[in-house]
Amino acid sequence: MTRTSPHTAHDAHDAHGQAEILDLDAEVLAEHIASIAAWLPVESAPRRIVDLGCGTGAGTLALLNRFPEAEVSAVDTSPSHLHRLREKAEAAGLADRVRTVQADLDAVWPDLGTPQLVWASASMHHMSDPDRTLRQVHDTLAPGGLFAVVELAGFPRFLPSGAPESRPGLEERCHAALDQHHTEQVPHRGADWGPKLTAAGFALEGERTITVNLGPPHADDAVARYALNSLRRMRPGVAGTLAPDDLTALDQLLDDQSPHSILRRGDLTVRTERTVWAARRTRRT
The missing domain is CATH 3.40.50.150 (Vaccinia Virus protein VP39)
Structure with missing residues (x-):
C-alpha cells in the first residue's frame, strides 16, 4: 500500500x-x-x-x-x-x-x-x-x-554469501539495520x-x-534491476546505521558505472x- x-x-x-x-x-x-x-x-x-x-x-x-x-x-x-x-x-x-x-x-x-x-x-x-x-x-x-x-x-536478499566485492556479510548487516528502522517506523x-x-x-x-x-539460470536482467531498485530503496533506511566502509561498498553496488555494480553480476539470486x-x-x- x-x-x-x-x-x-x-x-x-x-x-x-x-x-x-x-x-x-x-x-x-x-x-x-x-x-x-x-x-x-x-x-x-x-x-x-x-x-x-x-x-x-x-x-x-x-x-x-x-x-x-x-x-x-x-x-x-x-x-x-x-x-x-x-x-x-x-x-x-x-x-x-x-x-x-x-x-x-x-x-x-x-x-x-x-x-x-x-x-x-x-x-x-x-x-x-x-x-x-x-x-x-x-x-x-x-x-x-x-x-x-x-x-x-x-526485502529480498540477492547477493551470494561471501561475495568478495560486497564485503562479507554486507547484505545481512543492511537487513539488520533496516529491521531496526522498520521496528521504529513500521511497527506492524x-x-x-x-x-x-x-x-x-x-x-x-x-x-x-x-x-x-x-x-541462475532463472536470474536475468529483471532480477538485476529488481536487486538494484530494492537496494536503492533500502539505502535511506540504513545509511545512518551502517559503518562507513559498508556504506561505501553498498554505494559501489548501486553505481551503474562502477565495475562492482550489481547490474554487472552474474551470480544474483532472489531469496525471500x-x-x-x-x-x-x-x-x-
Missing part, C-alpha cells in the same frame, strides 16, 4: 520509484503470486473481489486470471499507481473487469460493496490501526467470504496476523509460507518468503 502524495516533486519521484519496484516484483515473482492465488480456499468462485493497497496491480491481475468471471475493485492511495494498474489491465484486455478506487484506508472507508474475497498483500502493516481495518474488512465481506492477508518477510511489519484475524471475528482457515529461491493467512467471515449474521 502506498503512502505517496501527488502534490510535490519529491513525492512524485518516490511514487515513480516505488511503482518501478512493484512492477519488477510482479515480473520476477509472478509464478509465486499466482501460486498464492491458486491456493486460496474459496468455497466458490468469487464474483466481486477487493484488492486493498493494490499498488500497480500484481495481485489484481493474478486474481483476475485466477477467477475469470470476477470483477476487482482495486484500492490504493496513489493515483499514479492506480493509473499504472489501469494501463496494465488495458494491455491485458481486462480493463472492463477492474474498478480503481483512490482512498486512504486509515481515513474514511470507501464504498466497496459486499465482496466475496478481499486480498491485502504487503498493505496491512502500513495501517495506523490494523485491528480497526481488520474489523472493517470483516464487516465489508459477504457472509462466508474470504480475507487473504499476504505479508513479506522483508512482521506481525502474526493469525491471532489478529481471530480477534476481529474471522475463522482462520489456513496459513501458508511461500519460499522463493531464484538463481511470503506468508499468506486465509480467514473467513462466518455465515452467522
